[in-house]
Amino acid sequence: MTNYLNELNPNQQQAVEHIDGPLMVVAGAGSGKTRVLTYRIAHLIKNGIDSFNILALTFTNKAANEMKERINLILNNSESHNLWMGTFHSVFAKILRFESQKLNFSNNFTIYDTSDSKNLIKGIIKELNLDKDIYKVNTVFNRISQLKNSLISHENYRNNVELKLYDEQRKLVEMGKIYSLYQKRLISYDSMDFDDLLFNTYKLFNNFPEVLNKYQNKFKYILVDEYQDTNHVQYMIIKRLAAMNENICVVGDDAQSIYSFRGANIQNILNFKNDYPDLKIISLEKNYRSTKNIVEASNSIIKNNINQIKKTIYTENEEGDPIHLQKTTNDNEESFFVAKSIIENQSKHKLNFKKFAVLYRTNAQSRTLEEAFRKNNIPYKIYGGLSFYQRKEVKDLLAYFRLTINLKDNESLRRIINYPSRGIGNTTLQKLTIQANNNELSIFETINKLEIKLNSGTLNKLNNFKTMINSFKSELNINAYDLALRIANLSGILFELKQDKTPEGISRYENIQELLNAIKDFSEKNPEPTLTNFMSDIALITDKDDNNDKENNVSLMTIHAAKGLEFPFVYVVGLEENLFPSQMSMFSREDLEEERRLFYVAITRAMKFLQLSFATSRYRWGQLIDCEPSRFVEEIDKKFLLFKTQPINKLKVNFKKNKKTFSNNSQSFIPKKLTKISKINNSTNNNSLLKSGMEVEHIKFGKGKILSIEGINGNKTATIFFQNIGQKKLLLKFAKLKVI
DNA sequence: ACCTCAAACATTTTT
DNA sequence: TGTTTGAGGT
Secondary structure, rough: OOOHHHHHHHHHHHHHOOOOEEEEEOOOOHHHHHHHHHHHHHHHHHHOHHHHHHEEEOOOOOHHHHHHHHHHHHHOHHHHHHHHOHHHHHHHHHHHHHHEEEOOOOOOOOEEEEHHHHHHHHHHHHHOOOOOOOHHHHHHHHHHHHHHHHOOOOHHOOHHHHHHHHHOOOOHHHHHHHHHHHHHHHHOEHHHEEHHHHHHHHHHHHHHHHHHHHHHHHEEEEEEEOOHHOEHHHHHHHHHHHHOOOOOEEEEEEEHHHOOOHOOHHHHHHHHHHHOOOEEEEEEOEEOOHHHHHHHHHHHHHHOOOOOOOOOEEEEEOOOOOOOEEOOOOHHEEEEEEEHHHHHHHHOOOOOOEEEEEEEOOOOHHHHHHHHHOOOOOEEEEOOOHHHHHHHHHHHHHHHHHHHHOOOOOHHHHHHHOOOOOOOOHHHHHHHHHHHHHHOOOOHHHHHHHOOOHHHHHHHHHHHHHHHHHHHHOOOOOHHHHHHHHHHHOOOHHHHHHHHOOOOHHHHHHHHHHHHHHHHHOOOOOOOOHHHHHHHHHHHHOOOHHHOOOOOOOEEHHHHHHHOEEEEEEEEEOOOOOEEOOOHHHOOOHHHHHHHHHHHHOOOEEEEEEEEEEEOOEEOOOEEEOOEOHHHHHOOOOHHEEEEEHHHHHHOOOOOOHHHHHHHOOOOOOOOOOOOOOOOOOOOOOHHHOOOOOOEEEEEOEEEEEEEEOHHHHOOEEEEEOOOOEEEEEEEEOEEEEOO
16 A cells, blocks of 8 residues: 555645544635545544444445545555445435334335425325415425425424415415425325435434434544535534534535525535634645636636635646637537537547536536437437436336335325226226325225225226235345346236337337346345345435446536536536526526536536537527527636637538638637627517518528417517428517518 | 327426 | 326217
């Protein structure tokens, strides 16, 4: 073993060697944060601290696993397998499974993901006969989540005049009722949602001092990564756990706090020193990741935020290329330019595609990129959006597993009682639900007893379903793969999917096979390969935890998902007002500053090459709308930028022949002020002049003829037949039409 | 009970 | 644009 301390700079070394007492490491982007955490843990173990006594909370489970590997390499042993390391949710789920009886859950409780929770809420709103346009599922769900993250139980909520008043002003008078019912249902289903994993852990420690004591004794050393993104309940749990030994080390960067919508509180890091008077603070300001241009440009952005810990990030890396700024006329063209640039850079530097990432503000933006990449044969992988375990077909099979393990899981039952279709429809399900609610039983228990009047046909179908699930239940002790395969076959899911020969159908079938393979793999590697164990934290797996780094793919993801990652070549797209910054965050300085931090996170992912782009128009909700460049672009010091526009006709050129033009031929100048595109339509301001039958020209669609005009004043739409692309419906206030 | 199609609706960001 | 909902037919 080499002396690992030599591999660190003085500040990093200090952070690693400060073993006892509270420590906060304020780690700028690219300053070796992960390195410090990894070496610190190794150092703790090296200095005689038992690896069983270390808790490390990280942002992804994948990051945790990589760090464990690294620690083992440093120490040349396998001690790291003993420490508890993972995300807040997965670590707390593990604790809760040990201690579940204390909170009246079984240790096989089900974890509800967001869509399960929303379905449950939807049912409750319906059941209470509330107006679904006022009580929007998303609104209610977010509110409950927010309350839980602030440690406000449904009982507390109902006793709190202020909170109720807030919701009453939003016309959500029955919020308390919904919250209570939602929580009662979850308990009766032996289930917890994501927020309960945190809330209940807090409750456990709060209500059972002896349990708290046990974990305080176990976790003598606590490390928390990405501390700037912890919310109130996470903060409180850590505070409790650390209270006995105060050997707590938090690592974070206030400039990268981007999760306030999830309750993350930047004050947790800004005020950390208030909780621990003898706190040691170490700042890491030297950036090892990016070129000078990138580091300095990022500094020029973040200095616009008022609320922050002052620090100066610097680097000794080379100056590097200027940051490219690409203007395009629409979102398709933008995607095309990104694809083109990736191919150029890839072939010029003979690089693997995995060195490239494209980052965007919203998941919806991945679509046009995907299209451009497919057309240009660029291999890519989209992270986020729908993860594998949330796909319909996968969730369907998982629902069978979930119900088998937990017969009280009503949401799973609803999902599969008639899938594949076995003639048990809505009417029957409704009768069962009423009966179940009256007797405070789950639907499956109700079916097991079956005391309602139903015709013999339905009765028979229900009995078959009951027998099937019960037989699966009796086999829970067998090997997970064997049981999973049995369920997939006997439920009829495999057969059903095999019928469908469309490309989508085939891919669904393959996904099921992939799931079964994953279970097979699990069964072979796990000492206790039961289906119950396989299912225990499947809801917490995200596709960032996948291990297909070896594949040669460009990464496409939201900026949020890119947190903690780095890539040599980074493209940040969609830098337009109302998209980035999002129009939802223009009401307050806090929100806007968070968007700016998000932008800061985006550009600091880049190591060597960074390209920003914006389009002057973009499809949103199927409508072509005009866009202005993002204010963030203007905040970057111009001396770091290379501004590029390119005439649209150059686009069609085959890039194999056109390699040079892109880098040499492009116009390069420093913009005094980026061209503002007026929001107000500058062409046809007298829409009233337009009549059906007129020949018009559209900036994108070309020449066409108006077939009809509908609607009133501001919202007039015209149905127009365009020569090149056929019939289109356009909103006149957006469409730039010229009468010809 | 189930299927089909058109209208309505929806877009931040995630464990 | 892409998905979900509801009406209407079988």
